Amino acid sequence: xxxxxxxxxxxxxxxxxxxxxxxxxxxxxxxxxxxxxxxxxxxxxxxxxxxxxxxxxxxxxxxxxxxxxxxxxxxxxxxxxxxxxxxxxxxxxxxxxxxxxxxxxxxxxxxxxxxxxxxxxxxxxxxxxxxxxxxxxxxxxxxxxxxxxxxxxxxxxxxxxxxxxxxxxxxxxxxxxxxxxxxxxxxx
Numbered sequence: 001x002x003x004x005x006x007x008x009x010x011x012x013x014x015x016x017x018x019x020x021x022x023x024x025x026x027x028x029x030x031x032x033x034x035x036x037x038x039x040x041x042x043x044x045x046x047x048x049x050x051x052x053x054x055x056x057x058x059x060x061x062x063x064x065x066x067x068x069x070x071x072x073x074x075x076x077x078x079x080x081x082x083x084x085x086x087x088x089x090x091x092x093x094x095x096x097x098x099x100x101x102x103x104x105x106x107x108x109x110x111x112x113x114x115x116x117x118x119x120x121x122x123x124x125x126x127x128x129x130x131x132x133x134x135x136x137x138x139x140x141x142x143x144x145x146x147x148x149x150x151x152x153x154x155x156x157x158x159x160x161x162x163x164x165x166x167x168x169x170x171x172x173x174x175x176x177x178x179x180x181x182x183x184x185x186x187x188x
Contacts, residue, residue: 001046004071004166005062007140009133010053010102011085012077013152015183018051020159023175024168042066049166051075056133059140068145071166074137077152079130086126088186092119103129155179 004027008014018031029049034041042058042065044050055062062070090103107118107125118125141147148165150158156179163172 002069002071002166003044003046003066004049004073005055005066006049006051006073006075007056007059007137008051008053008075009056009077009082009086009130011082011089011186012053012075013155014051014053014075016178016181017075018049019181019183020175020178021049021051023171023178024049025170027166027168053133056136056140059136063140071146071148072141072144073162074141074147074149075152076134076149079127079134083123083126083130084188085186086129087122088188090122090126092122106132 006014006017015031018029021027021029027047027049028045029051030044032052032054033050034043034052035054042062086103091101092104103126104118106129107113108115111125111128113121113125141149148162150162156176159176159179160172162168163175168175
């Protein structure tokens with residue numbers, strides 16, 4: 001029995017990662033499946049791959065529940081590309097309810113920056129969000145027994161290593177081909 005947790009900033013290939021994992025026969029997988037859940041948010045079945053960009057905000061609880069028996073993957077993307085994608089994806093109007101409001105809420109809520117300052121510094125807010133999430137993941141990964149870092153820009157060359165590392169079974173060729181697709185890409 002093994003659980004795999006994919007930790008990421010979002011806007012870095014998490015949706016594609018989930019699609020690629022759906023070609024595995026011996027694991028179930030989900031993408032932000034527990035979003036909006038209040039209780040048992042981190043309760044996952046055995047042999048499950050959880051791809052959720054909100055996990056980095058709950059790393060202490062995640063480790064308490066799964067410890068070093070779990071496998072942890074840090075899915076990374078170039079900082080500037082990730083921040084620019086968040087800037088384009090974020091709904092900056094505070095009256096809009098949308099998944100893309102996480103950066104705005106981070107800036108206005110967690111950082112307590114006034115909305116007018118946030119709106120004048122969207123890229124800076126997005127960069128700070130990406131840096132904060134990546135710093136949380138980096139610190140969490142230190143000392144973990146079962147860990148792997150995967151860079152989005154070179155993921156096709158790393159996918160077989162990941163597949164073998166977790167002991168995946170299924171259609172590897174179809175899984176790899178998912179990385180030729182782009183899900184929810186933001187327009188430049």
